[in-house]
Amino acid sequence: MMDVKRVISKIEKNYIINNLRKQERIDGRGLWDYRKFKIQSDIISSAEGSADVSLGETRIITGLKYEVGEPFPDLPNEGVCTVMAELLPLASPLFERGPPDEQSIELARVVDRGIRHADCVQTKKLCIKENEAVYILFVDMYVINYDGNLIDAGGISALTTLISAHIPEGKIENGNLEWTGKYFTGESIVNELPIVITYGKIGDIVFLDPNLPEELVCDGRISISVTEDKITSIQKSGAATFSIDELKMLGDKSLEIGKKLRKDLNLWQYKAKYK
Amino acid sequence: MMDVKRVISKIEKNYIINNLRKQERIDGRGLWDYRKFKIQSDIISSAEGSADVSLGETRIITGLKYEVGEPFPDLPNEGVCTVMAELLPLASPLFERGPPDEQSIELARVVDRGIRHADCVQTKKLCIKENEAVYILFVDMYVINYDGNLIDAGGISALTTLISAHIPEGKIENGNLEWTGKYFTGESIVNELPIVITYGKIGDIVFLDPNLPEELVCDGRISISVTEDKITSIQKSGAATFSIDELKMLGDKSLEIGKKLRKDLNLWQYKAKYK
Amino acid sequence: MMDVKRVISKIEKNYIINNLRKQERIDGRGLWDYRKFKIQSDIISSAEGSADVSLGETRIITGLKYEVGEPFPDLPNEGVCTVMAELLPLASPLFERGPPDEQSIELARVVDRGIRHADCVQTKKLCIKENEAVYILFVDMYVINYDGNLIDAGGISALTTLISAHIPEGKIENGNLEWTGKYFTGESIVNELPIVITYGKIGDIVFLDPNLPEELVCDGRISISVTEDKITSIQKSGAATFSIDELKMLGDKSLEIGKKLRKDLNLWQYKAKYK
Amino acid sequence: MPLIIKDEYPEVLFREDGKRLDGREKNELRPIKMEVGVIKNADGSAYLEWGDNKIFAAVYGPREVHPHHLAKPDRGILRVFYRMATFSVFDRKRPAPGRREKEISMIISDCIEPILFLELYPGTSFEVFIEVINADGGTRCASTTVAALALADAGIPMKSLVSAVAVGKIDGKIVVDLSGIEDKAGEADLPCAITWYNKEISLLQFDGDMDLNEMSEFLDLAKDALGRIHQIQLEVLKSKFLTIQEKSDEIIVNKENQGES
Amino acid sequence: MPLIIKDEYPEVLFREDGKRLDGREKNELRPIKMEVGVIKNADGSAYLEWGDNKIFAAVYGPREVHPHHLAKPDRGILRVFYRMATFSVFDRKRPAPGRREKEISMIISDCIEPILFLELYPGTSFEVFIEVINADGGTRCASTTVAALALADAGIPMKSLVSAVAVGKIDGKIVVDLSGIEDKAGEADLPCAITWYNKEISLLQFDGDMDLNEMSEFLDLAKDALGRIHQIQLEVLKSKFLTIQEKSDEIIVNKENQGES
């Protein structure tokens, strides 16, 4: 957890907790409600895919760039997709300049693992020529405003960016890499859409999508990535502990919430129009 | 500007400014006088070109090294010339150890841009074989004593170093890079000699070649690079502002001063004797 | 020397010195006695050679890894052996996290020079194919507990690691690097066994193998590497000075102590059993 | 082995009808859109689209200086951090800030400092964070322009706004507001800024070549364009204060209504 | 040009007799050995061998916080530094700590914090240094387990121990305590830890896929294995205190003898 808990006063902390005990939240939501998602795609002309995602007042802009490189020797026909996150000091007085800190590493890693392990990005589609040339994708997330729950906003932002991808198609011609003039798009790279869902925990109360004040006072969080019917990734963070029954309940909840969110957001609408 | 203005007392500051108002300078110069340049070339046997330049008590030693590398894909028959500057803590209590700070970046960038944009270094002459091998030149400036106006001293130092260059001539023979036994020299690399000329501004008074106390109290500076009859580069720095009329006047002045300096210094005398 | 001398009180310092004057040491040893060496080899299954060496309570674990790379152009048929040292903050409150400091650089450099200059590692045996492929060996030392005289413990640790080496044998087959299925071992890489022997000096008293309190109060140290009958490396450190007669005496002592230690430790017993 | 899709430059930068490749006249600006208050956490913020440039600016301050030893007893300090997103350019930029970003940060800081009353804020700092998420030529000028707006949005006392634009020479002709492609393929580039309180030049760089007549022409053309940019800045601020005004009116109206109810 | 000796994965992870490649049953742990007090300089320390994992942990604290500004006026802070030796893995790890090491450090810190009474130590810090010198799958769990032991060895008041293990799915079957090869070639990996004072899960990660039934199965299997690991930890501590007891007995005996002589 962040080192800034002290910025919230004790009074405010008690206020948040007492409300949660009554199943009420300071912004009026129920325990299992998300704040509103706002999504725009393909907003960066210099990127090969992009998204501008807001979750309440938390806002993340993500762009996709690619390079062509040699594959890893043990995966000669697979490309690579890496995720990076920057918590811009522009976005909050809580963020400092300097090399990536624990919080940005966590954001990048959790989003990355969500994508990597759920059969989401088809890395074999990113091969130009076995042993010689593959695409290396960079999904780079920039936090523009921070109001809690970066992980869920980042997850949707990364997915939308990948779906909106339009990458020049290369081929090896006489040992040279040349452009075919066509693009291949998010549609052919992305398979599953794993949704990452984060809960906060204070005392023995668990709740969905913590906003910033809740995040600052909570004991810990848990993020669960789900596909249509499977859990594909979990990350607990902070000093909270969870009972096994709670975890089973949250697994169940996540599949239900994931299903709803997947339908509501309809992310495939953001696929690129390039050919 | 530097963060060391406080080292100059208010009394000293007023003294400098009051004198300037009377068109007098603390070292006795007129507003448009340079301090004395002292130039030596080819002083470093391990470098492929070098210069030891003093401007008053400001002293910079510069050396040229080269590597052979691949050209950039979009400039397949051009070599590269880069400029670096180190403000050695040996040279002044104002300089600190550590990675390059703003002031050294500025020095390197202004000198670099002066060279890069004025048709000075003939980068096409630095090509050994198109698409395969070009020279990468490193012009590295070390400040040995700091008494103000590093940029003008650095500019002359870099030019003299390039003029004194003597680089082993390579050719591609059966796919290998080999030495022909000859050198090519500054004479064949350097075309134009852009002179960079720096002015300080305090209140509404502008003056040439600020020394250290003047630099510490002035509002800002402007550096103007000129060839025989053109302005090729400008850089304003510090919190001074300039009226458009002042700028036109300084443009005019710079061409005049540049012409005189070019003649007085006669930099071509420093060309290498190697063949 | 370290910046931690202040952790030892003046009283303790005087106690140590007064005892040394009487040729007595706080742990009961004589001036020219080593603490006990304890050696285990091949303890790390993921390394191609390893050692766990204790000298009194000072303990260093060392592992060997290799990579295959191109040789240096001026040594086309020689491999490379590099030594690194980490003073883990786990090992002592005196060690801090962060990039290598002077003390760890000194440890690595002195051990490295001991190995490099005494015909110890046969770098020509590390060549797979001239101009194309050589082994690069990494001998990485980790200090697990620090109780003085890291250099002598590190030296024995590095030697034991190299002797225990078992590196897959590669050959170039049709331009590809392939494994022959065999290993080559420390026996074929290591020739001489240079032993590095460190003395402390306080006032005009010199003594072997300083323990931690002695190291903290001493004026300086000298490390002398010896083969059977030659001195191959010397490093003085700290603010002590040595008379020429002292140095000659220490040269003599070192050959004598080296001979004894080489016999007592019998390092060749640790050679790998792999074929 | 880079994929052969080059960031290529066209051979001519004017169309047959005498207009520039993007259809502009020589002295025409690209479309500019600005907005203030876009980053809720900041003390002041602004967003700008200028051609294909997309840039955020946020202001924090006056606040405590970190690290402490940078604080000055007799005045506040201004620190500008200009950064580009990795995906804002054709070839992915490395994530760590480079020399170019540090240099531009300094240039912008030097340009903005004269409009502030730093001597009123001893011991404190103002931080201006600028993030370019899409770059298309003239980012240092666009960044300066949007940073001034963010400072105004923060309610920090200022002598005036500052506006910036690049003029340049392409295919031998002098034009205003170079696009990305014109910047790279053109012959000269003169970014400049005016601080309106004294109508003087506060940012000035130049690369290329010009004689004295051309220099005059550059500066006159810039001055004219800067006036138009200043107008856009003022209108954005005006509409912000109108909005605030309307909101307070609403509140007053509501109160009155409540009073009546 | 890497030498073609691959860190290859087998095609099947079960032998014909239904046992795992290393001969274990599905719910069988690898051999575990622990020891405390192995690093004399530390306030507390422990060493663990778990399969081919070999890990040291050392605890320093409560002590002054460096750098000072990290200190908290109302509680102590816990800092965990998980590191791997360069030679602990098949391909040499770079010496500088990477993102993975930072992430695992945070995970372990978050897992251990609940068992401590940090509020009793305002202004101080506890540092836990973990060094993996040989890695063979499940290092984060093994590190958590040995770190808890080092804290106990340091005599720091704790609510309980914490124990950790990874369960996973290999060749479609759920097993406990994945080995290195099972971790890499398997389909799912769920490292988890229990803080015994409240019997809740304090470390939880998962990568792979599982439905709700499998999730239940994973957690139940883990709980059972964690109980056995806890026993081993307790026995190590017990034997330490017995040893201390014996030593004090000896001292007493010696004194008595001296008294007699």
Next chain:
Amino acid sequence: MPLIIKDEYPEVLFREDGKRLDGREKNELRPIKMEVGVIKNADGSAYLEWGDNKIFAAVYGPREVHPHHLAKPDRGILRVFYRMATFSVFDRKRPAPGRREKEISMIISDCIEPILFLELYPGTSFEVFIEVINADGGTRCASTTVAALALADAGIPMKSLVSAVAVGKIDGKIVVDLSGIEDKAGEADLPCAITWYNKEISLLQFDGDMDLNEMSEFLDLAKDALGRIHQIQLEVLKSKFLTIQEKSDEIIVNKENQGES
């Protein structure tokens, strides 16, 4: 693809007439020139040419310690920063300081510390900056020698000067003051320094091989050469003080003249 101009070593290091390749006898030093007061901003400075070595040294201190926590309550600290310019060697050196530079800095610092009275300057620091702009073998010895001169130039109380030189073995013969080429192609290298106040060895390194007789020979040869280097240092300082003396004389003369006029 490096250009094939190698930093090649000759096969023999002696000419037919028995002299070394640069014409020196075995016990002959290369030409040495030193100067003090060359860097106006420094508290003390010196410049040295020794063969093709060209080295500046500057001293700042006693002054406040940065960062503060390095200060010692009971004594001053000495910090030496030995650096090489990128162009000082055959293959361009990377600009950032490397391990070798850090090691040599420490060696020189350890060598110089004994001649200073650091206990007289509690809480302060002396910084010695050394910049090698042309390297030709023996830079650590040349740097030590010129640093001692810079300290004297700064007027810092010293027990004595320190002088340094490398002796070595080339083609089986023992020689003094190895040149760059002799250093690389030779068999043994023993840099050493003497602090004159106690005539003891204050810097000592060795790489190569020697038996005890050779060791004696090395040290005796070094001692003789160091005496000659010490003389040069003393003469430089003497001429400095003479110059100062002359200047004061001039001033007195001028004053007298003024008195007369």
